[in-house]
Amino acid sequence: MTCAIVDEENMILCQTRSDVTDIFEAEQKRSEALKKALLAAEQATRAKSEFLSRMSHKIRTPMNAIMGMTAIALDNRSDCGQVSECLEKIDMSSNYLLTLINDILEMSRIESGKVVISRREFSFEYLMSSVATIVETLAAKSGVEYQFIENAKPDAQYFGDMMRVQQVLVNILSNAVKFTKSGGKVKFTVDIESETDDETRFCFTVEDTGIGILLRANLPHPSLLRRATFS
Structure with missing residues (x-):
């Protein structure tokens, strides 16, 4: 940048020059950083909105x-056996609901990919x-026949993240x-593909007899969720 001071006869009395390239580049970098921060904030807001929308469903x-x-x-009420069975199913559904609520409370951990x-x-x-308790109720309300086939005869106990497996299965079935x-x-069919001591x-x-998974919006590909391993 050049600046000059002239007198009435257009004679130059003083002239200065300064290079503002560094200042301009710094401003450009700050502007780009602000744009990126704004974009990241908007993406985070959209992600949270989508997450809450899915969770509400x-x-x-x-x-x-x-x-x-x-x-x-x-x-x-007079049928103690029926009431007892209902209470057991309510307890199962309540535990599943609690897992979903905990996921909402741990949203920051989920967003960062640090799900334990x-x-x-x-x-x-x-x-x-x-x-079955959750899906059967939903199916009955929708007038859909639900059939569960367990070809496998698994052991009574396993080690793993039961709640995560439960979430995946309920999401797909619902x-x-x-x-x-x-x-x-x-x-819904359960088979054992292979089994070892460990x-x-x-x-x-x-x-299902529905429209087909390829026509459903925002659903994972079935092959990604088809297998589960417990040890």
Whole structure:
């Protein structure tokens, strides 16, 4: 940049020159950094909104099961066996609901990809029963036939993250029910692919008479969720 002072006769009395390239480049860098920060903030906001939207949908599934079992228990108060069965199913659905709520509270950990996979002993029978409790209620409400086929005869206890497996199975099955018209059918099959002293590899298969997974929005590819290994 050049600056000059002239007199009335247009004679130059003083002239200065300075190079502002560094200042300009610094301003450009600051501007780019601000744009990136703004973009990151907008992406984070969208991610949170999408996450909460998905979670609100997921929460409705166990809530429907809890409400359905509560209604059945109230209508059969004199039947102790029926009431006891409903209470057990309400307990299963409540535990699943608590897991979803904990995920919401740990949103920052999920966003950073630091989800902790636990390794605890759990009952495979309880896992299957809890999934069935939630999905059967949803299917009955939607007028969809739900069929569970357990070809495998697994051990009673395994080590792994039961809640994560439960979430995956409930998500897939609830979406299968959601996209199947009334009068349709959803079939859930469990097989053991291989088994050793240290590890059991399961194959979970979900089939339905709905529109097909490729037409459903925002659903993972089935091959990514088809297998689960417990040891």
